[in-house]
Amino acid sequence: MGISIAFRRAFSDLRQHFATQIMTTMVVTLSILILAFFALLYFNLQHLVERFGSELGLVVFMDENTPEERIPELYQKLAGLAGVEKARYISSEEAFARLQTYLHDEKEVLEGVSPRLLPPSFEIQINRAVFQLDRIRELADRLIKWPEVSKVQYGQEWIDRFEVFSKLLRDVVAVSGILLLCTSAFVVANTIKLTVYARQEELKIMRLVGATNTFIQGPFLIQAVIQGLIGSCLAIAVVFVCFEYMKDLVAVSELLRGVEVFFLPWPFVSSVIGSSVVLCFSGTALAMRRFLRL
Amino acid sequence: MEPPIIRMEGVSKRFPPDNQAFSDVNLEIEKGEFVFLTGPSGSGKSTLLRLMFCAQRPSSGNIWIEGVDLSTLTNSQVPYLRRKIGVIFQDFKLLPNHTVFDNVVLSLEVIGLKREQADRRVKQVLAGVGLGEKTRRYPPQLSGGEQQRVAIARAVVNRPPIILADEPTGNLDRERTDEVMVLMEELNARGATIIFATHNDRLYSNTHRRVIKLSKGKLEF
The missing domain is CATH 3.30.70.3040 (Alpha-Beta Plaits)
Known part of the structure; x- marks a missing residue:
């Protein structure tokens, strides 16, 4: 199947089932948003530990x-x-x-x-x-x-305590991250499953005219990738806007004077976006498996 | 002499637990033939056709399409067989939320034909079945006869050598039935092998075409 046909069919489906697609993308966005906020907190605490630790000497x-x-x-x-x-x-x-x-x-x-x-x-x-x-x-x-x-x-006790807290937060971020990413994949996969249920007759007709599994599956997988990509990018964008706002607040705060805040490291951002895309893709591929039997 | 385009040897189909649709069916259909497959409702006409395009597998026996033994086909090879067979159903099986054009172009998208070529061919075929002016309509906006013509257009647009028509006139009045018959004759005249399942004896009573009857699980010639 030509890739252009798959994309055309995928975008046509997106237009036809716009409300469902938006809803699914929003679930991905919300899941990643929670993860990204936790991660932002963790990375900034990490910076704080390092900064004060180095100042302690x-x-x-x-x-x-x-x-x-x-x-x-x-x-x-x-x-x-x-x-x-x-x-x-x-x-x-x-x-x-x-x-x-x-x-x-x-x-x-x-x-x-x-x-x-x-x-x-x-x-x-x-x-x-x-x-x-x-x-x-x-x-x-x-x-x-x-x-x-x-x-x-070297302020061992202080550093040790902060380190324990920081590690705990890192574990919370990691576990919640995995759970939230799995939740997004699960929701996307199930939305696709429901869509496929609703369109079983259409798939039957496609098979009738000689459509291969790749032809049938292609547009759904493209939609999943788009949802994973847009959902996660949107979440990162929201976190970035909130971060910029908070940065200004911290800069003028008397209490937090001298404290520098940092945005999520770009390797982390790209791995979150990548994981979201991969999980949405594989969730959909798994969900569609049973519909692709002849 | 050319080998038969469709050959069945000792084909039986049984549905669990003990419903025998037919048994030991032997059949040869030559290339370019127009064959009527008749028999009362429930005699297994549709099942026989379904075996030919691998929608079901026989319980025993072998089927060859263009010399290919269907029992050797894997699931991933079945779509390629189906591209050689155009199937028309009594209930049309059209996508109601897709335009007439989109319904027909699907058969060409599946084989990866370029958009411009596909557009040209779909318009040509739709004009041929008298729907050239209704390409942007949706199936529910068409009459039964028109919908069946869309289904015929979809079945023939990729120029398959075999056309299986499963009671295509079952839902149509006499006039629309005749229109469909004219189209089928035209397709046959262009070289397509047609197997036309029907229980309407008016369609084959005065014909020189071969008529095969499926009755009580056996073929009668």
């Missing part, structure tokens, strides 16, 4: 017996590590001065205390481009093994 406390002349060498070593953006040495004296500033009116409690009480340290800022929670943990584990290092701090 690492504090590497040195052993108090580390000789001062070794500091430049350690600094070089630290600054040269992969993923380290910047390293800053904080001497015992500077740490003491910071504590005094922090205590403000109650700094008297530090009277008679030697600045050497506080260990010297390095504050390490992580390169944002390569930041990953696992990498920061890996780096901390590596540093603690240095003989000059007594302790490494």
Whole structure:
């Protein structure tokens, strides 16, 4: 069968059963819309975790017996590590001065205390481009093994908690995504099934004049692909419009100052659209199988 | 001598549980023949025709169409056989929500004929059956005779060598019946082999055509 005939028949069917087709496309749109909103939330939380995580950085406390002349060498070593953006040495004296500033009116409690009480340290800022929670943990584990290092701090508890939440959200997005995509495929397949039921006589006549299964099935499959494509693109477009609106709100919000929001990554968008098309296509092919027996 | 275009050998058809439509049917139809298939209602005329275009399979025996043994055809090959056979029914089997033109062009779309060629041929065939002015009408807007002519046009538009007509005049008055008979004669004159199932003895009583009678599950010549 010529592809042009299949397309002509598909568009003719779309015109004839316009209301049903719109309804089916809307179901696809709504399913993908819910999935896309969840995903948007997940990806933005992920960004947030990464951003705050990298801002937290690492504090590497040195052993108090580390000789001062070794500091430049350690600094070089630290600054040269992969993923380290910047390293800053904080001497015992500077740490003491910071504590005094922090205590403000109650700094008297530090009277008679030697600045050497506080260990010297390095504050390490992580390169944002390569930041990953696992990498920061890996780096901390590596540093603690240095003989000059007594302790490494990196807001572990906060990161761990956020990570658990983020993973949970990712699982929710994945599971709901699969379910919602399957729902769309199921609805499209069943709409096609109902359409085919209603048009059984027509299919019989087609078979009578020598139509192959491909000829009969072709227009229905094209319709399913169109529904999957339009439905998912429409959903992504709605999410994009809402995102643009929210971005403006976040930009002027006092509470969320400094927080950057991101749209769904394009590989994710294209895989959602692709999955929607593939599922609608295969759902329809499966639904039509029994009608294609001679 | 050319082999018969349709050959049946020991063909039986039984419907479960124990309804024997006919048994041991042996039949040969030559190319270009016009054969009347008669018999009372329920004698199995339609079933016999249905076996010829593979709408049903025989319980036993073999059928050859243009030398091809139908028992060797797979389901995916059946559509290609059907393109060699034009089928006309008593109830027309037209698509009511498609125009006359679309009903007829379907047979050509199925074989993948180019749009311009298909358009030309459909207009030609519809003009030939006297419906040249009604191509944009829908079947419910036509009379019974006109609808049957659309069905004939659909059956012959792809120029099949065989035409199976299953009581095509069953729903028509005498005048419309005669019109259909004239069309069938014309198609036969152009070389088509026609098997015309009917129980209307007026159509074949004064004819020189071969008449085959199906009665009590057996063929009588």
